[in-house]
Amino acid sequence: MAPPAGKWVKLKPMDKPLRKGWTTGACAAAAAKAAWTALATGDFPDPVDIVLPRGETPSFPLARHDRGEGWARAAVVKDAGDDPDVTHGAIIEVTVARGNPGSGLVFRAGEGVGTVTLPGLPLSVGEAAINPGPRAQIEANLRAVSGGGPLDLTITVAIPGGELLAAGTMNGRLGILGGLSILGTTGVVIPYSCAAWINAIHRGVDVARATGLSHVAGCTGKTSEAEVRRLHGLDERAMIDMGGFVGALLKYLRGHPLPRLTLGGGFAKMAKLAAGASDLHSKATPVDPAWLIGLAAELGAEGDLLARLERESSAARILELAGNELPLAATVAARARESALAVLAGDVAVDVAVFDRSGRLIGHAG
Incomplete structure (x- = not known):
């Protein structure tokens, strides 16, 4: 219910933990098990229970089901818990069809599931974008139904x-075309862990390396x-949407280096990196005005200017007051570059570009 007009409502702090959810891979395993059970026995289990790699045994109600000669289909609705997942509420549908003897498990992409078109991913070019973890979860739960018998089946996930x-x-930048990926190593979605985003950053580096790119940008x-992209004339495949996860990108590049990296962002986020932060999201790392004011003092701010800066609490306002008197943005770029190089241990050439809110380049180092 909405609060009465003109009334302030004091929000209570959360008194219970965030609810976990299930990955697309776990949902696909559940739908596959339901379909295979119907194909083997004539009946769909509803709800259907599965076992995940860490021993969890979630139960999934079926959203719909159908079967015909030699095939069965079941679908579940993905519940991502309290995580803001793009696939929360999506229908995960699996068709299981009998294959030729000795064919084994064959995975195919149905409607809305992508196909791999570039090297560097843990799947071959031309394969359905159903990751190895979910494939293993599907197979394990199908074997629980078959009782150890052969699994000569075609599994189509949509x-x-x-x-x-x-x-x-x-997905598009990773060369996964036509739809989403079926993901999930454990089958469990931890709210706000951003594991899928960090995984995409890692896969972006892998694809860049596999396709011969020498320069990427986060x-x-x-x-x-x-x-x-305009500054360096980079191909879209070289662009990695790191959001605030600069640490995830730098740490992965340390073990999987490329010749050159550009980091680009607004003044406030690059100031956080310059101060040594590895997570630039506002909830994880707020801007430290005292650090910025100290940097301005190092650059020569004194007297009235320093007094005015000390009254400010926003990075944008500190930058505005510094104006043309101090090379604050350029120094932030240089310090951010030093922070990045310290993580990379010298294996990657780095430049850092700092932009104002209009997109104007105001600081560049390296």
Whole structure:
């Protein structure tokens, strides 16, 4: 119910933990098990129970089911818990069809599930974008039904509307075309862990390496990304949407280096990196005005200017007051570059570009 007009409502702190959810891989395993059970016995289990790699045994109600000669289909609705997952509420549908003797398990992409078109991913080019973890979960739960018998089956996974949902993911840049990926190593979605985003950052580096790119760019948002592409003339495949996860990108590049990296972002986020932060999201790392004011003092701010800076609490306002008197943005870029190089241990050449809110380059180092 909405509060009465003109009344302030004091929000209570959360008194219970965030609810976990289930990955697309776990949902696909549940739908596959339900379909295979119906194909083997004539009856669909509803709900259907599965076992996940860490021993969890979630139960999934079926959203719909159908069968015919030699095939059965079942679908479940993905529940991502309290995680803001793009696939929350999506239908995960699996068709299980009998294959030729000795064919084993064959995985195919149905409607809304992508196909791999570039090397560097843990799947071969031309394969359905059903990751190894979910494939293993599906197989384990099918074997529980078959009792150890042969599994000569074609497994087709579909997500109706998935191609439209995939437009909001990094799949296109990774060369996964036609829809979403079926993901999940453990089967469990931990709210706000952002594991899928970090995984996409890692896969972006893998694809860049496999396709021979020598220069990639990690940017914090669309404005900085567009300007970095313009600055360096980079192909879209070289662009990695790192958001605030600069630490995840740098640590992965340390073990999987490329010759060159550009980091691009707004002044406030790059100031956090310059101060040594590895997670630039506002909830994880707020801007430290005292650090910025100290940097301004190092650059020569004194007297009235320093007094005015000390009254400010926002990075944008500190930058505005510094104006043309101090090379604050350029120094933030240089310090951010030093922070990045310290993580990379010298294996990657780095430049850092800092932009204002309009997209104007105001600081560049390296």
